[in-house]
Amino acid sequence: MSWDYRAVLSGKRKDPLAIAMRGGLRFASWFYRGGIAFRNHRYDRGNDVHDCGVPVISVGNLTTGGTGKTPIVCYLAKQLRLGGLRVALVSRGYGRGTADSNDEAMELHERLPDVPHVQDPDRVEAARIAVEELGAEVILMDDGMQHRRLHRDLNIVVIDATCPFGFGYLLPRGLLREPISELRRADLCILSRCDAVENSTVDLIRQQIHDVTSDLPIVHSSHRPSGLLEYPDHITAIEREPEMPVAVLTAIGNPEAFEHTVDDCGMRIIDSRHLPDHDPYSPETVRSLIQWAQQFDGQVDRIVCTHKDLVKLRTDRLGGVPLRAIQIELEMTAGSDLLDSVLSQFN
Numbered sequence: 415m416s417w418d419y420r421a422v423l424s425g426k427r428k429d430p431l432a433i434a435m436r437g438g439l440r441f442a443s444w445f446y447r448g449g450i451a452f453r454n455h456r457y458d459r460g461n462d463v464h465d466c467g468v469p470v471i472s473v474g475n476l477t478t479g480g481t482g483k484t485p486i487v488c489y490l491a492k493q494l495r496l497g498g499l500r501v502a503l504v505s506r507g508y509g510r511g512t513a514d515s516n517d518e519a520m521e522l523h524e525r526l527p528d529v530p531h532v533q534d535p536d537r538v539e540a541a542r543i544a545v546e547e548l549g550a551e552v553i554l555m556d557d558g559m560q561h562r563r564l565h566r567d568l569n570i571v572v573i574d575a576t577c578p579f580g581f582g583y584l585l586p587r588g589l590l591r592e593p594i595s596e597l598r599r600a601d602l603c604i605l606s607r608c609d610a611v612e613n614s615t616v617d618l619i620r621q622q623i624h625d626v627t628s629d630l631p632i633v634h635s636s637h638r639p640s641g642l643l644e645y646p647d648h649i650t651a652i653e654r655e656p657e658m659p660v661a662v663l664t665a666i667g668n669p670e671a672f673e674h675t676v677d678d679c680g681m682r683i684i685d686s687r688h689l690p691d692h693d694p695y696s697p698e699t700v701r702s703l704i705q706w707a708q709q710f711d712g713q714v715d716r717i718v719c720t721h722k723d724l725v726k727l728r729t730d731r732l733g734g735v736p737l738r739a740i741q742i743e744l745e746m747t748a749g750s751d752l753l754d755s756v757l758s759q760f761n
Contacts (some may be wrong), residue, residue: 420670423581423588431629439587450592456560465565466541469552469760472566474559476591476596479667479691481574482606482637484518484722485744487556490570490757491529494552497761502550504540504564505557507533517665517692520725524647537564552760558593561601568756571600575611576671578619597626602633602756608747609636610674631756633749637671639679641719643739645730652740654680661710661735662686663703663735664717665693665726675740676718684714695726707733 421427422435457463471490475481487503494501519531530548532703534540538556541564544550555564559571572580580589599604603623607617620632641649660681664672668686676683687706693699707717716736719727724739731737748752 415755417537423583425524426737429704433600436587437553437759440583443584443587446586447593450584454592454596459567461582462563463565464538464541466545466553468545468550468718469568470541470564470566471552471568471570471760472555472558472561472564473570473572474555474557474560474561475590476570476594477574477577477580478585478591479577479589480671481572481668482635482671482742483556483572484521485552485637486570486572486604486635487522488525489744491526491554493754494530494554494760495758497757499549499760501529501554502544502547502548503529503531503554503556504544504554505531505533505555506535506537506561511654516634517722517726518592524721524725539563547672557594567598567760569601570604571597571602572604572606573623573670573672574668575605575616575619575670578605579622588617592681594626596635597623597630600627600630602631602753604633604635604753605672606635607671608634608638609638609678610671631749631752634747636745636747637675637742638745639675639740641741643724645724645728645737645739649741652679656680659684659714661714661717663717663723663732663737664687665689665691665695665723666720667691672740674719675742679708679740681686681718684710700727704733707735710735 422432426453448695473483473487475483491501520535522531526682532540532543544553552691555566558566582588586589604615605619623632625745639652641647641674642652659683660676660683662676662683666672673683687703714735716738719739720738720739721739
């Protein structure tokens with residue numbers, strides 16, 4: 415599976431090869447389910463769980479791929495900072511390879527310059543560094559739903575309204591990291607990208623959540639485009655010119671959701687390139703992208719990407735075509751009082 419894995423997993427591809435692949439992947443998911451059950455049983459009994467001495471807020475999800483966590487982490491960090499708390503982020507650093515930080519860390523550094531970020535596969539060690547060396551009074555653990563060694567005081571699960579439950583199957587048949595029943599571990603749910611689906615879809619997702627855990631508070635949020643970022647730091651308003659021709663470039667987990675955002679900005683997508691999530695944009699890849707951009711020959715006004723892509727490409731043009739990132743901000747659309755009440759306990 416590569417470029418069309420979502421089409422295979424979702425069932426959109428119905429050719430014999432795709433059907434056979436789904437059968438094989440479903441068989442493999444049974445072994446994955448057994449491993450997850452064993453691991454969760456051990457942590458449910460409290461084994462090997464470490465307290466770092468300060469409150470920990472975990473922000474995670476049940477699925478792989480992009481659920482829109484980064485704007486949520488930014489929002490939470492800013493709210494805690496407004497309360498006068500010294501906040502530190504800790505994360506695994508997935509996809510960084512031999513680099514000091516990955517794309518998410520680079521984006522978060524630009525958006526939260528006063529919030530330190532410690533990346534380490536051992537989140538317990540990362541938390542120790544944040545507390546003992548950086549003086550953190552509260553820790554935000556990014557992508558922490560499945561990392562259970564670090565004790566958390568608040569467990570926030572993010573569910574993407576455009577693909578809430580990973581096509582209904584565990585990895586590798588679907589995108590679920592854990593069974594939906596593990597929502598019972600969450601203290602608060604944030605539904606992201608509610609603006610990208612119908613209200614009836616949001617209601618259905620809420621019902622599915624409450625079928626698992628009836629008392630889980632649910633907050634609705636939307637991802638709102640706030641501007642166009644030109645490398646390195648020039649921000650302009652989004653020109654809502656009807657049918658502005660653009661090309662889309664992403665290396666994220668949910669490119670379809672980003673294309674929905676592009677459409678909402680009044681842009682008309684002429685072509686798109688979707689690279690694997692957290693792609694490092696190697697020199698070979700960049701050369702191929704330059705060739706891709708050069709073929710447009712004036713047919714597109716610009717190439718648009720995400721902030722995560724721009725921090726890796728570090729340029730304002732690609733093959734002579736202007737390159738801009740759409741900046742996304744979080745907007746709470748329902749239940750914001752629930753979130754404020756939960757966060758107030760840490761002030």
